[in-house]
Amino acid sequence: MIGAHLKKTYAMTDHGVKNVMMGTLTTTITNLVIMAGMSLVYLLMQGFIAHLTQGESLPAPTQFLIALVVFALALFVAQLFAYTYTYGVVYEESGAQRIHLAERLRKLPLSFFGHRDLADLTETIMGDVAIMEHAYSHVLGQLFGALIASAVVAVGLAFYNFELMVAALWSIPIALGILFGLRKLLAPAQNRARAMKVAAAEEIQETIDCIREIRATNQGARYMKALSQTIDTSEREGFALEVISGIVVTSAMIILRLSLPTTILVALSLIAEGKIDFMVLFGFLLVVSRIYAPFDQCLMLITELFASRSSAARMLAIQEEPLAGGALSFTPQNHDVCFEHVSFSYGETGSGIADSQMLERSTQLEPAGASVAAAGQQVLKDISFTAKEGEVTALVGPSGSGKSTCARLAARFWDPEDGRVLVGGVDIAQVDPEVLLGHYAVVFQDVVLFDDTVMGNIRLGRRDATDEEVRAAAAAANCDEFVERLPEGYDTFIGENGSKLSGGERQRISIARALLKDAPIVLLDEATASLDVESETKVQEALSCLLANKTVIVIAHRMRTVADADHVVVLDGGRVLEEGSPCELRAQGGLFARMVELQRESATWTL
Numbered sequence: 001m002i003g004a005h006l007k008k009t010y011a012m013t014d015h016g017v018k019n020v021m022m023g024t025l026t027t028t029i030t031n032l033v034i035m036a037g038m039s040l041v042y043l044l045m046q047g048f049i050a051h052l053t054q055g056e057s058l059p060a061p062t063q064f065l066i067a068l069v070v071f072a073l074a075l076f077v078a079q080l081f082a083y084t085y086t087y088g089v090v091y092e093e094s095g096a097q098r099i100h101l102a103e104r105l106r107k108l109p110l111s112f113f114g115h116r117d118l119a120d121l122t123e124t125i126m127g128d129v130a131i132m133e134h135a136y137s138h139v140l141g142q143l144f145g146a147l148i149a150s151a152v153v154a155v156g157l158a159f160y161n162f163e164l165m166v167a168a169l170w171s172i173p174i175a176l177g178i179l180f181g182l183r184k185l186l187a188p189a190q191n192r193a194r195a196m197k198v199a200a201a202e203e204i205q206e207t208i209d210c211i212r213e214i215r216a217t218n219q220g221a222r223y224m225k226a227l228s229q230t231i232d233t234s235e236r237e238g239f240a241l242e243v244i245s246g247i248v249v250t251s252a253m254i255i256l257r258l259s260l261p262t263t264i265l266v267a268l269s270l271i272a273e274g275k276i277d278f279m280v281l282f283g284f285l286l287v288v289s290r291i292y293a294p295f296d297q298c299l300m301l302i303t304e305l306f307a308s309r310s311s312a313a314r315m316l317a318i319q320e321e322p323l324a325g326g327a328l329s330f331t332p333q334n335h336d337v338c339f340e341h342v343s344f345s346y347g348e349t350g351s352g353i354a355d356s357q358m359l360e361r362s363t364q365l366e367p368a369g370a371s372v373a374a375a376g377q378q379v380l381k382d383i384s385f386t387a388k389e390g391e392v393t394a395l396v397g398p399s400g401s402g403k404s405t406c407a408r409l410a411a412r413f414w415d416p417e418d419g420r421v422l423v424g425g426v427d428i429a430q431v432d433p434e435v436l437l438g439h440y441a442v443v444f445q446d447v448v449l450f451d452d453t454v455m456g457n458i459r460l461g462r463r464d465a466t467d468e469e470v471r472a473a474a475a476a477a478n479c480d481e482f483v484e485r486l487p488e489g490y491d492t493f494i495g496e497n498g499s500k501l502s503g504g505e506r507q508r509i510s511i512a513r514a515l516l517k518d519a520p521i522v523l524l525d526e527a528t529a530s531l532d533v534e535s536e537t538k539v540q541e542a543l544s545c546l547l548a549n550k551t552v553i554v555i556a557h558r559m560r561t562v563a564d565a566d567h568v569v570v571l572d573g574g575r576v577l578e579e580g581s582p583c584e585l586r587a588q589g590g591l592f593a594r595m596v597e598l599q600r601e602s603a604t605w606t607l
């Protein structure tokens with residue numbers, strides 16, 4: 001029962017619960033060993049006074065020394081175990097939690113990322129876990145250990161004198177009661193301080209991400225002002241939290257210390273009444289002086305234990321978020337991708353599917369100038385079309401018409417609200433996202449590259465590919481020509497997101513990656529849109545290798561690309577408006593024909 005409570009309240013693993021229990025046990029034993037040491041001092045003092053007052057012989061020094069050595073050894077062993085089970089193993093727990101959270105995030109639906117921002121999630125994985133780490137190592141075991149040890153000591157003291165026991169220990173439940181009672185006062189301040197910390201982190205991240213745009217638009221001063229305001233507010237919230245924590249903790253500590261004068265007062269009155277002698281007072285004072293030490297340490301950090309409950313709640317929210325499931329075996333009859341009456345909205349209820357490889361890329365499907373659909377508004381309405389194996393199917397339409405959304409649904413980044421997406425007759429909503437994505441290669445306009453070598457970046461397409469296979473894919477994607485110019489060829493590090501390469505070179509690397517994967521279905525966000533003529537020709541050559549005999553769905557922005565497509569699906573307002581071959585559609589004289597005409601006219605514009 002205690003284990004279940006700890007798991008729920010502090011988001012612990014089974015192993016972590018076991019460690020906290022062991023930490024509590026070993027800390028209790030340590031505290032009791034220290035108390036036993038106090039009784040040694042008491043016995044020595046008692047013998048000494050008996051010698052002075054009754055002329056009894058002094059305790060033998062060898063007996064005392066042996067007792068001292070036994071005490072020191074027992075304390076060493078107890079503290080070693082207590083240290084191991086509190087400070088020592090805590091890193092295993094926090095490491096396990098971070099990995100568990102990261103693993104969970106990897107498999108969560110994209111809808112989850114729609115309503116949580118990255119700085120907040122990073123703060124949960126790093127900051128919240130760090131708070132938990134501190135609470136496990138410095139507070140939880142020690143607090144339970146101190147409580148159990150004081151309960152044991154209370155029972156022992158009650159045998160000596162019940163009134164004195166109450167006078168010595170009354171402050172512990174009162175101090176803890178005040179602390180736990182005022183916990184609710186602290187929670188809003190802790191949440192505000194964390195929210196401001198996340199806001200500051202977000203702004204710093206945005207400033208760094210957008211540094212070029214900020215400089216280009218002369219917005220540096222404005223950004224810095226906003227950033228310093230956020231950081232100031234964050235500091236103020238942090239300070240306010242410290243003040244409130246200080247008041248709460250100091251009050252509890254003062255109350256805790258009141259036990260010493262009350263013990264002396266009660267003891268003196270009992271001595272005056274002749275009920276106890278000075279040795280009992282001495283014994284009680286020894287106990288009182290020791291019993292608060294472990295509480296002192298816990299109280300200094302107890303606000304972290306309170307904060308850790310909110311941290312745990314945020315971690316549990318991620319852990320309890322439902323994952324997208326599906327069958328692990330996927331054997332479609334062919335690789336036709338078929339949309340059957342598909343409707344979809346990006347509401348809270350929409351369920352999206354995340355995938356580790358695709359996560360970064362998918363975020364880049366966000367439309368630059370698309371109209372923003374209101375939450376819950378349908379962005380695809382009763383869409384039906386088939387992208388056949390061996391054909392290029394182009395999705396065409398105005399900005400915001402739903403082209404990228406169709407591509408996302410085709411790869412099960414999200415699941416439709418109504419209707420089905422089938423691959424080779426199999427409903428992909430029933431297939432595990434990672435298994436499904438093994439059948440897809442994706443090339444998007446904004447390529448995501450890692451700060452790795454050219455070789456490492458291409459190999460992401462297929463981790464077990466040999467160097468020769470990587471080089472062959474790179475050659476087919478026309479990468480050779482620029483890789484040869486790099487100082488260390490394929491072993492050159494290309495900087496964060498390939499910052500040392502041009503747009504065309506980055507795109508060719510992403511095509512090489514897709515070629516290496518050699519997946520039967522290719523999703524392509526018209527990759528050549530922002531390139532100069534020479535780069536575009538090279539990328540087009542590379543693409544022709546990639547697309548041969550595959551099911552290709554291309555999000556086409558330019559009519560020139562569409563001319564070579566086998567099939568065109570024209571979307572408008574989330575509906576299929578026209579469908580057919582490019583020739584048929586031009587002959588129809590509808591939206592497609594108008595778009596072709598508009599682009600033809602714009603191609604003749606001169607500056």
Ligand SMILES: Nc1ncnc2c1ncn2[C@@H]1O[C@H](COP(=O)(O)OP(=O)(O)OP(=O)(O)O)[C@@H](O)[C@H]1O
Pocket residue numbers: 114346365366367368369370371372373379397398399400401402403404405406
């Ligand atoms: N992650 C999202 N959350 C909420 N709404 C979204 C999201 N992504 C897109 N939308 C909305 O869905 C609608 C269709 O967007 P989509 O990106 O599919 O259009 P598109 O045709 O690909 O546009 P573009 O050609 O500009 O890239 C738009 O109204 C857009 O605002």
